[in-house]
Amino acid sequence: MNQILKEDPSLEANLNSYLICLLPVGLLAGSLVSNIIVVLICIVFLIEIIQKNKIYLIKDKNFYFLIFIYLYVVFNALLVAQNEDSIIKAIGFIRFIILTYAIFYCFSFFKKRIIKFWSIIFFIVSIDILIEFYFGQNLLGFSAAYYGRIASFTGDELKIGGFYFGFIFLCLSFFFKDNKKLFIFLASIFFIISLIIGERSNFLKIFIMYMIFYFFYLKISNLKKFLYIVSIFIVSLLIINNIPIIKSKYYNQIFNEFIKAKKGNYDLDLEKLVKGNQHLGHYKVALLMFKEKPIFGHGFKTYRNESFKEKYTNNKIKVGSTHPHQIHFEILSELGIVGYILIMSNLLYLIFRKSKSDDDLYIFGKIFILASLVPILPSGSFFTSYGTTIFFINYSFLLKSYNLK
Numbered sequence: 001m002n003q004i005l006k007e008d009p010s011l012e013a014n015l016n017s018y019l020i021c022l023l024p025v026g027l028l029a030g031s032l033v034s035n036i037i038v039v040l041i042c043i044v045f046l047i048e049i050i051q052k053n054k055i056y057l058i059k060d061k062n063f064y065f066l067i068f069i070y071l072y073v074v075f076n077a078l079l080v081a082q083n084e085d086s087i088i089k090a091i092g093f094i095r096f097i098i099l100t101y102a103i104f105y106c107f108s109f110f111k112k113r114i115i116k117f118w119s120i121i122f123f124i125v126s127i128d129i130l131i132e133f134y135f136g137q138n139l140l141g142f143s144a145a146y147y148g149r150i151a152s153f154t155g156d157e158l159k160i161g162g163f164y165f166g167f168i169f170l171c172l173s174f175f176f177k178d179n180k181k182l183f184i185f186l187a188s189i190f191f192i193i194s195l196i197i198g199e200r201s202n203f204l205k206i207f208i209m210y211m212i213f214y215f216f217y218l219k220i221s222n223l224k225k226f227l228y229i230v231s232i233f234i235v236s237l238l239i240i241n242n243i244p245i246i247k248s249k250y251y252n253q254i255f256n257e258f259i260k261a262k263k264g265n266y267d268l269d270l271e272k273l274v275k276g277n278q279h280l281g282h283y284k285v286a287l288l289m290f291k292e293k294p295i296f297g298h299g300f301k302t303y304r305n306e307s308f309k310e311k312y313t314n315n316k317i318k319v320g321s322t323h324p325h326q327i328h329f330e331i332l333s334e335l336g337i338v339g340y341i342l343i344m345s346n347l348l349y350l351i352f353r354k355s356k357s358d359d360d361l362y363i364f365g366k367i368f369i370l371a372s373l374v375p376i377l378p379s380g381s382f383f384t385s386y387g388t389t390i391f392f393i394n395y396s397f398l399l400k401s402y403n404l405k
Contacts, residue, residue: 009109012048016041016102017110021117023393027163028125028153031385038389042095045102058101062350062399066097069342073300076335081299089383090300096392103396107361115174115361122171125163126193128152133196149198161199162380165206165371166390168194169213169364176360180220188232195236196246201378205371212367282307286329290336297336301383306333323381327372330382347373350398365397 009017019041026034049057070093077083077090107114129152132138142155149157168190175183187210194206210232214225240246285307289298298306303323324330331340351366372379372391380387 010048010052012044012052013106013109016044017106017113019044020103020106020110021114023389024118024121024163024167027159027386027389028121030154034389035385038095038099038385041102042098045098045105057105062346063097063101065346066100069339069346070094070097072339072342073335076296076339077300080293080296081302081334083299083302083305086299086301093383093388096388099389100392100396100399103393104399107396111361115170118167119171119174122167125152125160126190129160129193129197150196157197157199158380159386161194161197161202162387162390164190164194164197165202165209166368166394168206169209169367170361170394173360173364184228188235191232192235192239195239196243198246204377205374205379208371208374209367212370213363217363217367282324283326283329286324286326286333289333290329293336295336296338297332297334300334303330303333323383325378325380326375327379327382328375334383344373347395350395359397361397365394368394369398 019037022037023034026037045057048054073093074087074090077086081087081090128138129150132143132150132152137143138150138152140153142151142153150160151157152160152163154160154163172183172187172190175186191206191210194203197203211229214229218225286303289303289306292298307324324333328340331343335343347369351369369391382388382391
């Protein structure tokens, strides 16, 4: 793939750069629009590979490993899941592998164009979030379905949280090398906006990303790092404690149970906590599914069917869902330990592989993947088009670690 450095951008690459610019817009518009854009990117990229004999664009060890994982997923759907929906979605998963390499290729020529456009979209979304927070409705008249959350253009508070988590550092990268002070200022503003969205799990992941970045990658004095982290922590606490709508999400719902237990009002019973917490209930079902079929799992995209079965919903606890809301439990329950080892070994290899690359997007992509893999924290499905598109956008920047040194 080092041949990329020796060639001029093609017409197809130029076209794809504009389609990639539209990816955040597609995600905001909904899965149908984002899927159409992803498929168009894949078609244009494959045309370039076939017509211009550029097989070297995908000729590397990581591509072969991804294809091996893909084939495992397909055969798992065919032989283990054995239902039409799983098979169709498993076959369609190839688009994300092609998307990964299409993004990597286009960023070799059009990085500034794409990041600039993404940053503009991200700024508009950030302003829209603030408008909805203050007025109760965003620019399009949307409002969140749940008290204390923000929906923005997606009309879905969970999706806007995932969008912010996926793009926050990619858009900050536009300012990273040229203006450190502006970068830190905007990072602080975006952090506070991620807090007021009210989607706790993605906020916690953003918090983890910030900590990883400031401790390991931001080249300022330790005293400045300490002062920055303390100040943003204090500001966050003040916002949480003094704005009722945010307090209800971050304080009342998370800490009250533990505070009561600490004061001796009652014993903190994990079983009660599981029964009273939907996410923990999903985790419990996923673990039961994994224990039943630990090697190959119950099959790709089968959690949505299995979790509603009576054997998992004893004591009249309704824990059925489309997915377990946690990436590790989802992979283990559906693809088994074999699928889990294949996927995690690929991710961990790219993250911890020694690299001479100091590219900002490589660093931010790596931080995103690390935060995504934090155990226990709730997450979106690893296998839905919305979450998977955001994941593989960030994943594509890990290719920098060995392809363009």
